[in-house]
Amino acid sequence: MNKNVLITGGAGFIGSHLADELLENGYNVRVLDNMSEQVHGKQCKRPQYLNSAIELIKGDVRDPKKVQEVLKGMDAVYHYAAMVGVGQSMYEIKEYTEVNNLGTAVLLEALSKNPVEKLVVASSMSIYGEGLYRDNNNTIKAGVERSLRQLKAGDWEMHDEAGNILNPYPTPETKTPSLSSVYALSKYDQERLCLMIGKAYNIPTVALRFFNVYGTRQSLSNPYTGVLAIFASRLLNDNPVLIFEDGNQKRDFVSVLDIARASRLAMESPGANNEVFNIGSGNAYTINEIAGKLSEILNKEDIIPEICGKYRVGDIRHCFSDISKAKQILGYEPEVSLEQGLIELAEWLEGQTADDKVTMARHELAVRGLTV
Numbered sequence: 001m002n003k004n005v006l007i008t009g010g011a012g013f014i015g016s017h018l019a020d021e022l023l024e025n026g027y028n029v030r031v032l033d034n035m036s037e038q039v040h041g042k043q044c045k046r047p048q049y050l051n052s053a054i055e056l057i058k059g060d061v062r063d064p065k066k067v068q069e070v071l072k073g074m075d076a077v078y079h080y081a082a083m084v085g086v087g088q089s090m091y092e093i094k095e096y097t098e099v100n101n102l103g104t105a106v107l108l109e110a111l112s113k114n115p116v117e118k119l120v121v122a123s124s125m126s127i128y129g130e131g132l133y134r135d136n137n138n139t140i141k142a143g144v145e146r147s148l149r150q151l152k153a154g155d156w157e158m159h160d161e162a163g164n165i166l167n168p169y170p171t172p173e174t175k176t177p178s179l180s181s182v183y184a185l186s187k188y189d190q191e192r193l194c195l196m197i198g199k200a201y202n203i204p205t206v207a208l209r210f211f212n213v214y215g216t217r218q219s220l221s222n223p224y225t226g227v228l229a230i231f232a233s234r235l236l237n238d239n240p241v242l243i244f245e246d247g248n249q250k251r252d253f254v255s256v257l258d259i260a261r262a263s264r265l266a267m268e269s270p271g272a273n274n275e276v277f278n279i280g281s282g283n284a285y286t287i288n289e290i291a292g293k294l295s296e297i298l299n300k301e302d303i304i305p306e307i308c309g310k311y312r313v314g315d316i317r318h319c320f321s322d323i324s325k326a327k328q329i330l331g332y333e334p335e336v337s338l339e340q341g342l343i344e345l346a347e348w349l350e351g352q353t354a355d356d357k358v359t360m361a362r363h364e365l366a367v368r369g370l371t372v
């Protein structure tokens with residue numbers, strides 16, 4: 001008989017692709033999603049992209065009754081519902097803590113009464129803070145930070161004690177977390193709580209630390225979401241993309257299709273139980289490179305990016321993944337190259353309109369002194 005799987009937040013970007021991946025592999029999928037306005041717009045309707053075979057139940061992860069109800073008959077749970085904006089989390093502190101931390105607590109209390117065969121939780125690279133660095137003697141450095149004085153002077157890179165620039169290095173799961181935003185704190189809380197309660201109640205649990213996910217269906221009207229969706233929303237409205245610092249900060253961009261596959265593998269691999277995994281592409285690109293590639297593919301190269309030379313509180317300089325553990329234990333291998341993924345994204349963007357709220361979001365940060 002087909003297994004029944006619940007995805008919280010399954011109407012969103014990653015959850016809906018995961019739902020497709022599971023349906024294709026013979027699972028039945030139920031989604032619990034509150035159809036948050038910031039992600040789904042004012043009408044909060046069932047998204048057109050959501051496969052008709054998915055049972056969508058509108059409800060909030062913070063509602064214990066609803067959560068107990070949707071868990072009935074489920075064999076496995078993916079906990080992907082969350083508020084996802086790093087910058088926004090620094091002022092909507094209560095809302096982020098309620099949805100992400102309390103929502104997870106409510107789900108786990110319900111699971112302690114109705115255990116399932118597997119729980120997979122979406123964690124995030126944001127918990128690492130800065131990635132690892134290597135100095136000129138090939139010594140690996142963790143926990144390096146930039147001072148406010150340095151950032152105010154526009155000196156963006158990491159330095160060693162002697163003032164030499166440090167080279168960014170792939171970050172493995174063993175790096176000690178350094179939580180620099182309310183969002184990061186809440187993702188770490190979700191991850192730890194799931195693993196802790198999973199162990200206590202014998203629910204095999206896996207935490208996946210996603211890096212910068214991009215692809216079709218990412219909300220183009222949510223100025224707090226992923227960088228590629230935000231850039232796309234600017235360019236579709238013929239506005240310049242807004243880049244913090246100098247744009248040479250490096251990130252790891254991973255296709256949502258690879259994320260969906262890794263998520264399925266996490267459920268299907270017994271060796272993954274009670275472990276955390278980085279899920280990225282293993283490659284690093286600068287934000288300037290990403291902006292350039294997207295402009296080119298959208299034929300908007302004449303719109304010059306606005307490099308604002310400001311630091312956003314909570315931001316890091318470089319972080320990209322070491323994915324050896326996921327390769328070894330999950331059999332995960334990224335399959336979508338950035339070039340391929342961007343072509344697919346551009347095709348999808350052709351049919352989309354975007355409500356560009358970036359100026360508003362920038363103002364929200366600036367008035368609170370959250371950009372320096």
Ligand SMILES: NC(=O)c1ccc[n+]([C@@H]2O[C@H](COP(=O)([O-])OP(=O)(O)OC[C@H]3O[C@@H](n4cnc5c(N)ncnc54)[C@H](O)[C@@H]3O)[C@@H](O)[C@H]2O)c1
Nearest residue numbers: 009012013014033034035036060061081082122124210213
């Ligand atoms: N997109 C990324 O780059 C990225 C990176 C790391 C981790 N993650 C994590 O992956 C998960 C999915 O993120 P996404 O990018 O698909 O975001 P998304 O905003 O597209 O999806 C989140 C979904 O959760 C729903 N939701 C929000 N609050 C809810 C609540 N109180 N009750 C029920 N549903 C609620 C939203 O309506 C939305 O459909 C999140 O946990 C996020 O923290 C995402």
